[in-house]
Amino acid sequence: MGFKDRIDCYSGSKTIACLSVFVLICLFVSSCASDIANRYYGNTRYPPKQPNQVEILRECPTRPYDVIADFQSRGETPEDMRRKAAEIGADAVIVATLGGLYSHGEEWAGSDSLSHTYTRITGTAIKYRN
Amino acid sequence: MRVTTLSVALIFFVLAGCAGTVDVTKTVKGAYNPTNPNDVEILMTRPAKPYVELGSVTVNGFKPGDNAEMHNAIRAKSAPLGADAVILTHQGLINNGLAIV
Numbered sequence: 001m002g003f004k005d006r007i008d009c010y011s012g013s014k015t016i017a018c019l020s021v022f023v024l025i026c027l028f029v030s031s032c033a034s035d036i037a038n039r040y041y042g043n044t045r046y047p048p049k050q051p052n053q054v055e056i057l058r059e060c061p062t063r064p065y066d067v068i069a070d071f072q073s074r075g076e077t078p079e080d081m082r083r084k085a086a087e088i089g090a091d092a093v094i095v096a097t098l099g100g101l102y103s104h105g106e107e108w109a110g111s112d113s114l115s116h117t118y119t120r121i122t123g124t125a126i127k128y129r130n
Numbered sequence: 131m132r133v134t135t136l137s138v139a140l141i142f143f144v145l146a147g148c149a150g151t152v153d154v155t156k157t158v159k160g161a162y163n164p165t166n167p168n169d170v171e172i173l174m175t176r177p178a179k180p181y182v183e184l185g186s187v188t189v190n191g192f193k194p195g196d197n198a199e200m201h202n203a204i205r206a207k208s209a210p211l212g213a214d215a216v217i218l219t220h221q222g223l224i225n226n227g228l229a230i231v
Binding site: 039041058059060067070072094096097098099100101102103104105106107108109110111112114115119120122124 | 148149150151152153154155156159160161162163164166167168170185187192196199202203205206207210211
């Protein structure tokens with residue numbers, strides 16, 4: 001193998017290595033949270049809590065409460081919403097997973113076989129009134 | 131009756147796969163209880179009665195003739211946000227990323 005062949009081989013390996021790193025970076029970035037948009041209401045600040053002290057709700061509670069913040073993002077989970085709510089001292093977070101895939105085979109509006117998919121997650125952090 | 135409205139941008143892909151994609155962005159403060167997808171109304175005009183706008187919906191991946199199926203997709207994916215109705219505001223075709231509206 002001549003010098004030029006070795007250079008070409010080295011250059012080809014380097015290209016493949018660079019492409020591999022690029023693909024890995026793309027995979028890493030695509031799995032991270034994105035389009036994060038949070039809102040905090042009011043001026044009162046509460047001490048942080050442990051995440052396990054914060055309830056995850058799928059519906060609004062029946063007892064009176066105040067909304068203290070809204071979280072919204074892509075690529076996150078209900079646990080991420082709970083962690084954010086704990087950081088601002090919320091009692092509970094009302095989570096909704098929004099959007100996602102919808103199968104072309106569906107015939108009924110009330111039936112969504114791909115309801116486990118979602119493109120965005122929202123969390124409404126609340127404090128119960130005493 | 132509370133009437134809730136979502137602005138909708140409807141985009142048809144010329145070539146649809148086995149599933150369409152619905153993207154919902156919340157704009158309202160706070161949370162609403164999920165509604166029954168079967169009861170979510172699809173509107174072409176703004177209702178006369180007062181309403182609260184909850185967010186926006188974008189749909190793609192449906193064939194141009196599959197309007198009714200796409201409406202069901204909108205119903206199914208808007209109900210978790212607590213929508214009573216969705217107002218369709220835009221619709222068109224996308225071919226290779228080029229919008230033909």
